[in-house]
Amino acid sequence: MKIGEILTETMVLAQLSAADKEGVLTELASHLHAHAADVPGGAQDVLRALIDRERLGSTGVGEGVAIPHAKIPGLNRLVACFGRAIQGIAFDSIDQQPVRLFFVLLVPENSAGAHLKALARISRLLKDSSFRKTLLEFPDQAAIYNGFLEEDDKY
Amino acid sequence: MQGLEYRNSKRLFWHDQSLAPRSAPLHCSPMQIVIVGAGVVGTALAEQLSHEGHQVSVIDRDRHKVRELSEKLDVLGVHGNAAMPSVLRRAGIQEAQMVIAVTDVDEVNVIVGMMAMRLGVEHRIVRIRNSEYLDENCIISPQELGIEHVINPEPAIVDALVRMIEIPGSVDVATLAGGQVLMLGFDIEEDSPAAGKTTAELREVSDLDSFLFIDIMRGDEVIVPKGNDRILPGDNVHILVAEGTVPFLLPIIHRQRRQTARVILLGASRIGVELAKAMEGRVERMVLIEPDPGLAEEAASVLKKTTVLQGEGTDLEVLEEASIGTCDLFCAVSDNDQRNMLAALLARKHGAKKEAVLVHQPEFVPVLDSLGVEIVINPRLVTVSEALMHVRRGLVHSVTRLAGSRGEILEIEAQPGSRVVGAPLKALNFPKNALVGAIVRDDIMQIPTGDTIIQPGERVVVYALQEAIAAIEKLFAGTSRDGLPMR
Numbered sequence: 001m002k003i004g005e006i007l008t009e010t011m012v013l014a015q016l017s018a019a020d021k022e023g024v025l026t027e028l029a030s031h032l033h034a035h036a037a038d039v040p041g042g043a044q045d046v047l048r049a050l051i052d053r054e055r056l057g058s059t060g061v062g063e064g065v066a067i068p069h070a071k072i073p074g075l076n077r078l079v080a081c082f083g084r085a086i087q088g089i090a091f092d093s094i095d096q097q098p099v100r101l102f103f104v105l106l107v108p109e110n111s112a113g114a115h116l117k118a119l120a121r122i123s124r125l126l127k128d129s130s131f132r133k134t135l136l137e138f139p140d141q142a143a144i145y146n147g148f149l150e151e152d153d154k155y
Numbered sequence: 156m157q158g159l160e161y162r163n164s165k166r167l168f169w170h171d172q173s174l175a176p177r178s179a180p181l182h183c184s185p186m187q188i189v190i191v192g193a194g195v196v197g198t199a200l201a202e203q204l205s206h207e208g209h210q211v212s213v214i215d216r217d218r219h220k221v222r223e224l225s226e227k228l229d230v231l232g233v234h235g236n237a238a239m240p241s242v243l244r245r246a247g248i249q250e251a252q253m254v255i256a257v258t259d260v261d262e263v264n265v266i267v268g269m270m271a272m273r274l275g276v277e278h279r280i281v282r283i284r285n286s287e288y289l290d291e292n293c294i295i296s297p298q299e300l301g302i303e304h305v306i307n308p309e310p311a312i313v314d315a316l317v318r319m320i321e322i323p324g325s326v327d328v329a330t331l332a333g334g335q336v337l338m339l340g341f342d343i344e345e346d347s348p349a350a351g352k353t354t355a356e357l358r359e360v361s362d363l364d365s366f367l368f369i370d371i372m373r374g375d376e377v378i379v380p381k382g383n384d385r386i387l388p389g390d391n392v393h394i395l396v397a398e399g400t401v402p403f404l405l406p407i408i409h410r411q412r413r414q415t416a417r418v419i420l421l422g423a424s425r426i427g428v429e430l431a432k433a434m435e436g437r438v439e440r441m442v443l444i445e446p447d448p449g450l451a452e453e454a455a456s457v458l459k460k461t462t463v464l465q466g467e468g469t470d471l472e473v474l475e476e477a478s479i480g481t482c483d484l485f486c487a488v489s490d491n492d493q494r495n496m497l498a499a500l501l502a503r504k505h506g507a508k509k510e511a512v513l514v515h516q517p518e519f520v521p522v523l524d525s526l527g528v529e530i531v532i533n534p535r536l537v538t539v540s541e542a543l544m545h546v547r548r549g550l551v552h553s554v555t556r557l558a559g560s561r562g563e564i565l566e567i568e569a570q571p572g573s574r575v576v577g578a579p580l581k582a583l584n585f586p587k588n589a590l591v592g593a594i595v596r597d598d599i600m601q602i603p604t605g606d607t608i609i610q611p612g613e614r615v616v617v618y619a620l621q622e623a624i625a626a627i628e629k630l631f632a633g634t635s636r637d638g639l640p641m642r
Contacts, residue, residue: 061402112601
């Protein structure tokens with residue numbers, strides 16, 4: 001499982017403008033809906049699925065990282081979106097730290113475990129503190145995207 | 156004066172099926188087994204294996220031990236030096252299918268292994284504790300010495316401690332299915348996001364994130380959750396989880412992260428040094444206390460990011476110097492049981508949040524348990540467990556007994572022709588008090604549903620209360636060569 005298989009450059013947002021948890025999820029859901037034609041339903045449906053997942057436990061895994069994810073009925077592939085919020089967003093993270101890096105993963109209903117490989121891959125990449133630091137320093141969308149591909153090649 | 160307070164937390168009881176012999180024999184044909192060394196490990200193995208119906212003989216140089224053992228168990232006791240061919244012959248080595256050499260002396264164990272190979276004994280399990288015989292600088296490799304399996308509990312102990320440090324808040328860790336699946340134990344606190352929810356309510360997330368509550372311990376009661384069981388504060392739960400999704404599970408269990416950032420180790424034993432090597436640089440602070448100046452110096456030369464203090468672990472000044480007041484985990488892993496226990500109790504009194512204590516004498520395990528020490532490690536019981544895994548190389552790959560629960564986790568290979576394969580799980584008359592926890596397919600842990608069909612040869616993680624184990628074993632066993640179902 002390579003990050004390039006699930007993330008495209010369009011799906012990278014260099015600066016999220018939202019100010020709170022729901023705002024960030026709304027912004028990411030809208031972007032996913034607008035740029036992945038095969039995501040069924042409206043942006044609202046994506047948002048609801050993500051919020052439902054958050055309700056049972058934050059996906060803020062600590063160190064300024066959140067990996068919101070949810071099953072989307074009718075979806076046929078894994079769809080990912082990365083967003084950066086330099087300002088930091090309160091996200092009920094387990095370490096109480098504001099989140100700056102968001103990696104969203106939409107999962108088909110019959111994923112049969114492929115999403116687990118993706119989730120494990122994403123958390124592994126974002127576990128590296130120097131990579132997290134560089135992600136915050138990249139100037140734009142293209143640099144962030146290439147940064148992901150390069151980092152992914154190291155493993 | 157302030158006494159030692161009892162803390163209301165569960166400890167990790169070293170996972171082991173050997174704490175009490177199992178009554179249900181496992182599915183492997185009876186063998187003739189020679190056990191060399193009637194120490195703690197040899198005795199426990201003799202007890203377990205003779206219980207399971209194997210023909211066991213035990214050799215030891217202590218006449219009293221041999222007599223005691225042969226009076227207590229249905230085994231042949233042989234007195235003498237096992238490195239002597241005549242002694243091995245008296246124990247019936249020529250007819251044996253397996254030799255397990257677990258004396259306190261590595262060299263004796265090695266010689267027994269070599270002679271057993273020469274005599275054509277099929278399985279040769281040898282304990283070697285000194286890593287010089289095992290690492291790349293060894294002159295003759297264990298394979299060249301005729302050893303089939305080396306048992307050495309230290310790597311497993313280091314691995315479990317590393318995981319406990321890495322997975323904050325866990326009070327219990329076991330690795331299953333070659334690392335794909337973890338079994339974790341947690342205490343549910345008042346503010347836990349999972350508290351008050353039923354396992355059915357968590358099901359959507361737990362399916363997505365690949366974890367499963369396998370039991371809930373509430374006081375003396377053990378609940379195998381079937382959907383409508385509610386998780387309550389004060390419960391101790393066991394969860395199976397895919398290795399990669401642990402980070403998503405933790406926020407569901409704890410509102411806030413339990414950090415294990417500051418660790419103090421007592422004892423530059425092999426375990427102490429290996430643990431420091433594995434964790435230094437990954438935790439905020441690592442301090443190693445070692446009384447022996449030579450060992451302390453040696454440890455300091457190989458550890459780059461660990462502060463090595465030469466001094467007694469029971470010396471308050473030394474503990475203060477190690478900043479005991481802000482210590483998250485105090486690991487007493489020296490070779491001296493009494494020192495470990497005393498130091499850990501002192502560490503707790505002076506502010507350590509959690510203690511792990513290594514004791515060689517199994518008799519100390521319940522004592523530490525009653526004192527509320529969270530993590531108790533007994534290397535000999537781990538050795539027994541390792542040896543048994545090699546004995547049961549057939550159907551059952553591993554057995555993990557859970558702390559304080561009557562539950563066991565079995566890794567079982569579904570045999571072709573067994574009743575468990577080919578039909579959806581919901582169509583099977585699966586024993587009450589048991590559940591299929593996980594299946595590993597394409598290197599990914601999957602949580603089975605009622606529609607899941609287990610394939611022949613697939614490795615399945617099953618949770619079962621003890622009373623259900625015999626039924627589970629029947630369900631997974633194929634038919635024996637003569638066409639009769641195996642017991």
